[in-house]
Amino acid sequence: xxxxxxxxxxxxxxxxxxxxxxxxxxxxxxxxxxxxxxxxxxxxxxxxxxxxxxxxxxxxxxxxxxxxxxxxxxxxxxxxxxxxxxxxxxxxxxxxxxxxxxxxxxxxxxxxxxxxxxxxxxxxxxxxxxxxxxxxxxxxxxxxxxxxxxxxxxxxxxxxxxxxxxxxxxxxxxxxxx
Amino acid sequence: xxxxxxxxxxxxxxxxxxxxxxxxxxxxxxxxxxxxxxxxxxxxxxxxxxxxxxxxxxxxxxxxxxxxxxxxxxxxxxxxxxxxxxxxxxxxxxxxxxxxxxxxxxxxxxxxxxxxxxxxxxxxxxxxxxxxxxxxxxxxxxxxxxxxxxxxxxxxxxxxxxxxxxxxxxxxxxxxxxxxxxxxxxxxxxxxxxxxxxxxxxxxxxxxxxxxxxxxxxxxxxxxxxxxxxxxxxxxxxxxxxxxxxxxxxxxxxxxxxxxxxxxxxxxxxxxxxxxxxxxxxxxxxxxxxxxxxxxxxxxxxxxxxxxxxxxxxxxxxxxxxxxxxxxxxxxxxxxxxxxxxxxxxxxxxxxxx
Numbered sequence: 001x002x003x004x005x006x007x008x009x010x011x012x013x014x015x016x017x018x019x020x021x022x023x024x025x026x027x028x029x030x031x032x033x034x035x036x037x038x039x040x041x042x043x044x045x046x047x048x049x050x051x052x053x054x055x056x057x058x059x060x061x062x063x064x065x066x067x068x069x070x071x072x073x074x075x076x077x078x079x080x081x082x083x084x085x086x087x088x089x090x091x092x093x094x095x096x097x098x099x100x101x102x103x104x105x106x107x108x109x110x111x112x113x114x115x116x117x118x119x120x121x122x123x124x125x126x127x128x129x130x131x132x133x134x135x136x137x138x139x140x141x142x143x144x145x146x147x148x149x150x151x152x153x154x155x156x157x158x159x160x161x162x163x164x165x166x167x168x169x170x171x172x173x174x175x176x177x178x
Numbered sequence: 179x180x181x182x183x184x185x186x187x188x189x190x191x192x193x194x195x196x197x198x199x200x201x202x203x204x205x206x207x208x209x210x211x212x213x214x215x216x217x218x219x220x221x222x223x224x225x226x227x228x229x230x231x232x233x234x235x236x237x238x239x240x241x242x243x244x245x246x247x248x249x250x251x252x253x254x255x256x257x258x259x260x261x262x263x264x265x266x267x268x269x270x271x272x273x274x275x276x277x278x279x280x281x282x283x284x285x286x287x288x289x290x291x292x293x294x295x296x297x298x299x300x301x302x303x304x305x306x307x308x309x310x311x312x313x314x315x316x317x318x319x320x321x322x323x324x325x326x327x328x329x330x331x332x333x334x335x336x337x338x339x340x341x342x343x344x345x346x347x348x349x350x351x352x353x354x355x356x357x358x359x360x361x362x363x364x365x366x367x368x369x370x371x372x373x374x375x376x377x378x379x380x381x382x383x384x385x386x387x388x389x390x391x392x393x394x395x396x397x398x399x400x401x402x403x404x405x406x407x408x409x410x411x412x413x414x415x416x417x418x419x420x421x422x423x424x425x426x427x428x429x430x431x432x433x434x435x436x437x438x439x440x441x442x443x444x445x446x447x448x449x450x451x452x453x454x455x456x457x458x459x460x461x462x463x464x465x466x467x468x469x470x471x472x473x474x475x476x477x478x479x480x481x482x483x484x485x486x487x488x489x490x491x492x493x494x495x496x497x498x499x500x501x502x503x504x505x506x507x508x509x510x511x512x513x514x515x516x517x518x519x520x521x522x523x524x525x526x527x528x529x530x531x532x
Binding site (some may be wrong): 011013014019020022025026027028029030031032034035036037039043068071072074075076079 | 190306341346347348367380382383384387389411452453457459469470471472473474475476477492494495496497498499503506529530531532
């Protein structure tokens with residue numbers, strides 16, 4: 001079922017209990033979170049607002065839609081944050097060394113306790129920055145060599161900008177839950 | 179005293195020959211079983227090993243004629259149009275020779291500017307966010323028969339977890355096959371794709387909300403008409419593609435009806451209550467309990483009392499996973515509460531698809 005331009009009406013029985021949703025395309029949706037059309041109904045509310053439902057929406061439906069929106073925003077935020085923690089390909093990254101236990105233990109004669117043997121280990125390998133520009137051939141049939149911005153850097157910057165935009169648009173309560 | 183004992187003659191050649199009985203692969207496996215558990219494991223691997231339902235396309239509850247659109251046409255399979263491509267799906271009797279299949283699914287979009295389509299099916303997970311047997315590190319094999327009316331078309335398969343079989347707000351990253359893209363010829367050919375499932379990572383939303391493993395047959399490409407035939411699709415555990423598992427058709431129909439049922443020529447009566455007798459509670463158990471409470475659509479109903487036939491301008495009926503529960507109509511005139519209402523459903527579609 002497509003959700004384009006659909007409107008909804010809440011069905012209540014003679015006991016005034018909500019029992020389903022009548023859709024303008026003739027479908028009846030149950031109030032069952034496991035039903036895929038019900039999930040699309042919640043998506044529609046989140047996208048278009050409560051005005052797509054003829055009647056006042058009950059608190060349980062409002063809550064279900066809000067929880068779904070929250071879960072989607074939280075996931076997108078976490079993904080965006082993870083993207084920004086990656087190194088800038090135009091800058092590269094340095095090598096990092098640290099003293100790491102190698103699995104062996106020796107007796108510390110001063111304290112009388114066994115302690116880890118530490119060895120210097122590379123915990124992050126170095127990656128050189130990419131060149132800011134690259135040369136490519138352009139034109140057909142007469143080709144000329146031109147210098148352009150490195151496409152890998154352009155892609156990196158585009159993705160980082162998109163991630164930053166998601167972070168900026170994320171409500172604070174979602175950020176706090178991350 | 180002398181005692182004479184006579185023993186029957188033993189033909190050593192025959193005895194040795196008996197030891198070389200042609201037990202076959204499965205017989206050898208059973209003979210090698212050390213425990214009862216080994217025997218059960220060996221036998222169970224032959225039953226319901228195909229996790230996909232309707233893989234040989236015998237069940238078409240929605241009808242076998244062309245159905246444009248992106249929804250389900252044949253049971254358990256749906257098309258995923260690329261861009262605005264209009265797709266048609268037909269039941270075909272063009273099948274690979276000698277394999278025992280009766281039908282294939284023909285899917286086509288033959289306009290020169292069509293951008294093609296992909297085909298999807300799914301396996302329901304035990305519960306939302308619970309991967310069941312699709313654990314990281316497990317090996318799976320997808321196999322099927324396919325041919326294309328056009329030359330130079332390709333096929334690849336990927337798997338993933340999702341809220342629904344197409345789209346949905348919660349999805350994992352897809353898992354690529356080990357084989358990668360393969361060419362589809364204009365002759366029937368069996369294709370095999372192997373997978374080792376990774377640690378699942380959310381691509382959108384949350385993995386706690388995924389409810390199915392989707393199988394996605396990637397075919398579409400920009401400005402390329404497509405016309406493909408598919409049958410005998412199987413998803414099984416392990417790295418080996420075994421012959422297609424044929425299940426009894428009644429079993430296959432029951433499996434399909436967990437997700438979709440088309441009911442026809444069914445009747446139900448109820449005492450009217452509410453909205454001047456236009457509403458009521460109808461108790462009607464479905465032949466198969468569905469995955470979840472289904473959506474009801476394509477409702478065509480005759481609505482009458484013992485004295486009067488009414489025209490219903492709109493009909494809604496609510497459901498549970500087990501059956502219909504309540505009925506809402508807008509009738510041409512109000513039936514009132516005097517007489518019981520009789521509903522005769524000429525068609526009713528119930529969908530609990532993922």
